[in-house]
Amino acid sequence: MVLNLPAPPRHSPEFGHDALVVCDNLVRIYQSEAVEVQALQGLDLLVQEGEMIALVGASGSGKSTLLKVLAGVDSPTAGGARVAGHDLVDMSRRERVHYRRHVVGFVRQQTARNLVPYLSSRQTVDLPLTIAGTPRAERRARTAELLELLGVGHCADRRPAEMSGGEQQRVSIAVALANGPRVLLADEPTGELDSETAAEVFGALRTVNRELGATVVVVTHDAEVSGQVARTVAIRDGRTSSEVLRSDETADAPGRSEEFAVMDRAGRVQLPREYREALDLTSRVRLALAEDHIRIRSDRSDHGEDA
Numbered sequence: 001m002v003l004n005l006p007a008p009p010r011h012s013p014e015f016g017h018d019a020l021v022v023c024d025n026l027v028r029i030y031q032s033e034a035v036e037v038q039a040l041q042g043l044d045l046l047v048q049e050g051e052m053i054a055l056v057g058a059s060g061s062g063k064s065t066l067l068k069v070l071a072g073v074d075s076p077t078a079g080g081a082r083v084a085g086h087d088l089v090d091m092s093r094r095e096r097v098h099y100r101r102h103v104v105g106f107v108r109q110q111t112a113r114n115l116v117p118y119l120s121s122r123q124t125v126d127l128p129l130t131i132a133g134t135p136r137a138e139r140r141a142r143t144a145e146l147l148e149l150l151g152v153g154h155c156a157d158r159r160p161a162e163m164s165g166g167e168q169q170r171v172s173i174a175v176a177l178a179n180g181p182r183v184l185l186a187d188e189p190t191g192e193l194d195s196e197t198a199a200e201v202f203g204a205l206r207t208v209n210r211e212l213g214a215t216v217v218v219v220t221h222d223a224e225v226s227g228q229v230a231r232t233v234a235i236r237d238g239r240t241s242s243e244v245l246r247s248d249e250t251a252d253a254p255g256r257s258e259e260f261a262v263m264d265r266a267g268r269v270q271l272p273r274e275y276r277e278a279l280d281l282t283s284r285v286r287l288a289l290a291e292d293h294i295r296i297r298s299d300r301s302d303h304g305e306d307a
């Protein structure tokens with residue numbers, strides 16, 4: 001059967017031209033002595049302004065490496081990475097300092113590494129504002145506003161040792177947001193917390209996304225956490241492999257969730273292992289284009305294209 005395919009557009013827009021976060025065939029290779037580790041192996045990812053996404057994946061799949069690149073603390077080996085118009089591959093030292101101070105906020109898993117043991121919450125949130133040269137009255141108002149928004153106004157005068165793990169992490173989020181970044185990156189922010197406290201911290205991230213409009217990218221191992229965001233991106237072997245999109249329940253329709261395979265810019269799609277095993281697909285498959293789908297068959301199948 002011959003299908004009439006629409007002609008491809010003559011000029012397709014640049015990849016991710018309208019996205020806030022763009023990773024384009026991103027590669028990060030760590031070289032230590034004789035061993036080479038390919039932590040990111042050509043990863044593509046787009047995040048739109050105002051989105052909140054969860055990144056999931058097995059240990060060692062490259063999640064933290066990706067976050068470090070996006071945070072501007074590590075540089076890719078090859079490929080492209082752009083956040084809010086800043087090219088992370090080709091950034092001067094000066095631009096990198098500005099980027100890390102004003103464009104992104106970073107929350108680490110280890111609560112202790114986000115805070116300063118001898119400073120109160122108020123003083124810790126004030127620190128990045130002071131470094132950025134913000135006038136005193138503005139600093140005071142911003143600090144109070146953030147601590148209130150994150151539900152830790154009562155911790156303003158407490159040091160880390162005087163707060164629970166969940167309170168410490170919510171203060172850490174306030175610190176990361178002090179200079180009004182457009183993107184908040186959080187690497188397993190609930191990893192050290194029990195499930196109830198983790199839900200509170202995750203709720204705080206959602207508040208930040210909703211109330212301040214910050215784009216949030218959160219790495220998590222917690223399936224419950226990833227079940228609460230509209231989009232969960234799975235990373236496997238340093239590449240994005242699948243995405244789950246969820247829609248909220250409304251008065252008229254129940255919430256839905258659907259898993260998609262990710263297709264990269266070269267058209268590559270990774271077939272889930274269960275599918276390959278079920279049909280014993282190995283190195284070659286038969287492809288056939290139909291009106292509204294593409295069919296994949298085993299190369300040993302004796303059916304022709306139209307079967």
Ligand SMILES: Nc1ncnc2c1ncn2[C@@H]1O[C@H](COP(=O)(O)OP(=O)(O)OP(=O)(O)O)[C@@H](O)[C@H]1O
Binds near residue numbers: 032064
């Ligand atoms: N500084 C480094 N030097 C050498 N190899 C590294 C370095 N950082 C990470 N790696 C390796 O890169 C790969 C990806 O690591 P990464 O920390 O990004 O994974 P991850 O998905 O965040 O894992 P986890 O969930 O355990 O934190 C791993 O094989 C890791 O051992």
